[in-house]
Amino acid sequence: MLSYQHAYHAGNLADLHKHALLASALDYLTRKDKPLSYLETHAGRGLYDLAGPEALKTGEAASGIARAEAEGWLPPDHPLMQALTAIRKIRGPGIYPGSPLIAGHFLRFEDRAHLAELHPGEHEALRQVAGFATLHARDGFQMAQAVCPPTPRRGLLLIDPSYEVKTDYAEIPRQIALIARKWNVGVIALWYPILTDHRHLAMTAALVTQFPQALLSEVAFPPARPGHSMVGSGMWILNPPWGLQDEARRLEAIFRARA
Template sequence: MLSYQHIYHAGNLADVHKHSLLAWMLDYLTAKDKPVSYIETHGGRALYDLTAEEALKTGEAAQGINRVKHWFAPDHPYIKSLRQTTEQAGENAYPGSPLIATQRLRDTDTITIAELHPREHNALELALPSATCRQVDGFDMAHSMLPPTPRRGLMLIDPSFEVKDDYGTIPAHIRKYARAWNVGIIMLWYPILTSSAHANMLKTLAKDHPDALRHEVRFPPARPGHGMVGSGLFIIRPPFGLAAEAAKLKTRFDALN
């Protein structure tokens, strides 16, 4: 399915959850003088204008990053990426996860992003000339390149879940990824919906990867009738200190409810 465009949701509370912990992990990885591979299966356009018609239509950024930016210290890696983005692209710009990755990583690291939507892929290539951006199915791309070189690194799996089969097929993909890349951090984002569509997927993932970190936050719907009421991350081989960072973030989200 090629209808999903993240501009309608950029900067929402789920992005705050996902992007702040992603930025923290990337800074953790780059603290060592060893190269890193970063892989993303569903990249989007990487750079978003929060005053675009699509973003204003949903108002999710107003309920998201524009409301909670004060949660983070000025030296938090997420805030550093937000600041770098606005300095380079204007005060209403917001970085997607591929752009955060290029900002937090180094010239010695490798970045490979998949995005199947033609318009989003074109925008992705324009935003990230230094990254490898492929217009391919992200799940297939990951299978084809694991284990990567360098072997140390992180993969973000961030599908739209508009393809309902994703809930059923993702555990099998991740089972193979974790086996093929036995030192990599594998991070799955999923929406928490009023329908609990994610529940069976999480049961399978938890059974397959009992040592993984499952972190969920809840928040009020962005608008009446909106089905997403939370954000989840399932992280295989979480780096040291991530659980504490995630727990601190959860106290902020809990205060919203």
């Protein structure tokens, strides 16, 4: 489906959880003097205006990244906060970067990036800000299956669908198994929403059964507004970089204390 646009939800508490782990992983991976590949299956537009009508309509950024920054949830030297500071110096203080630009902050000249985005408008917006990457106007899983194993083989894949397609929950474990078989050294990161009906449970149970060594991190928070069904955020990460499990537990403690 092509109706989902992340501008309404950019900078919410789920983004904070996801992007804090993503930035920490990329910060570690890029410390080594070895090139890497970054892949993303559902990239979005890459850059969001938190003063825009979409963000103001839902208020999710105000109760998410804006609140977290005001209350100091993450220290200034946290990789996500360093990326936000650097990107805002270039793009403006009222913006929030999506995962492609957060990744772009860490990637070096010798690294390679592949970003898939099927929505025509989102793809065009992404093209204007992600000149560092090869863009794919195609289904993200098809891109990942075609590119993997990437060159360089070392790297990270982020799977971050909208979950508007109901079959995503059942299909994702199969897709990940195929990718992991081709790319056994890749860091494969999956984000998923935790909804009031807990529809993610069968998916995560299948992943835990297939890959018991993977990192699973979940945080809970109140609905962004009355009637909103998302009450938490989950990240499942295969082959997590050293130290990421400790970072996940720190984030979970922060959410328990403050969300």
